[in-house]
Amino acid sequence: MDQPVILYEDPHIVICLKPVGYLSEDSGTARCMPAMLREHYRAAGKNSYIATVHRLDKVVGGVMVFSRRKEVTGKLTAAVQAHQITKEYLAILRGHPAQPSAELTDLLFRDAAHNKSFVVKRMRKGVREARLSYREVGRTDALSLVRIRLHTGRTHQIRVQFSSRSLPLLGDIRYGSKDPNCSAALWSYRLAFTHPITGKPVDVCHLPPDGYPWSLFADSLSHLENT
Numbered sequence: 001m002d003q004p005v006i007l008y009e010d011p012h013i014v015i016c017l018k019p020v021g022y023l024s025e026d027s028g029t030a031r032c033m034p035a036m037l038r039e040h041y042r043a044a045g046k047n048s049y050i051a052t053v054h055r056l057d058k059v060v061g062g063v064m065v066f067s068r069r070k071e072v073t074g075k076l077t078a079a080v081q082a083h084q085i086t087k088e089y090l091a092i093l094r095g096h097p098a099q100p101s102a103e104l105t106d107l108l109f110r111d112a113a114h115n116k117s118f119v120v121k122r123m124r125k126g127v128r129e130a131r132l133s134y135r136e137v138g139r140t141d142a143l144s145l146v147r148i149r150l151h152t153g154r155t156h157q158i159r160v161q162f163s164s165r166s167l168p169l170l171g172d173i174r175y176g177s178k179d180p181n182c183s184a185a186l187w188s189y190r191l192a193f194t195h196p197i198t199g200k201p202v203d204v205c206h207l208p209p210d211g212y213p214w215s216l217f218a219d220s221l222s223h224l225e226n227t
Helices: 033-043 070-081 157-163 214-225
Strands: 005-009 013-018 061-067 086-094 101-111 116-120 127-139 143-150 186-194 201-205
Touching: 005 201, 013 033, 013 201, 033 061, 061 070, 086 157, 086 214, 101 157, 116 157, 127 157, 127 214, 143 157, 143 214
Parallel strands: 061 186
Antiparallel strands: 005 013, 013 061, 086 143, 086 186, 101 116, 101 127, 127 143, 186 201
């Protein structure tokens, strides 16, 4: 099993990078983050309790926080549900947004049977509001790099909100953009929150890995790292 890339840890929480292709939650058959972290801590002779408190899609990589204590799990989960954890993402869109920055609000319906979400026009059973804000930070002739802040956490929210505006994420086959060289170009870039035990601020950022498609925006990402 691969070794986790740990960005911050203490006896209560661990913040690490989830690789693309790993599940966020426990799985008995697929590669998953909790198992990777437990094995890491067992090998180090440390407490190996790990609990997932928020999720990233399997095709998405980036910064995640996990609980290392049972008494912390509920506190972190409550903070996620109350939107008290700042979540920022980087995404590469196929196309260019009409505005360089904006807030997007939609009604999303999740089709659980097909694991897909849709923008709908009116509220009904199974529909929830989805809201995010974005800022364009780079572009090529055909693509845009955007920095996104989530204000709600709906299934596939970023992917479907942009796709519904004819701006699918590069490589996101499920929502209308094929690319043989990458899956959905979405990266969990930043998590910021108040530590559930110490009360101190925690703020962790990490840029996407080198290589396609992020290499198309190397200059923009370099500038982002220095701002």
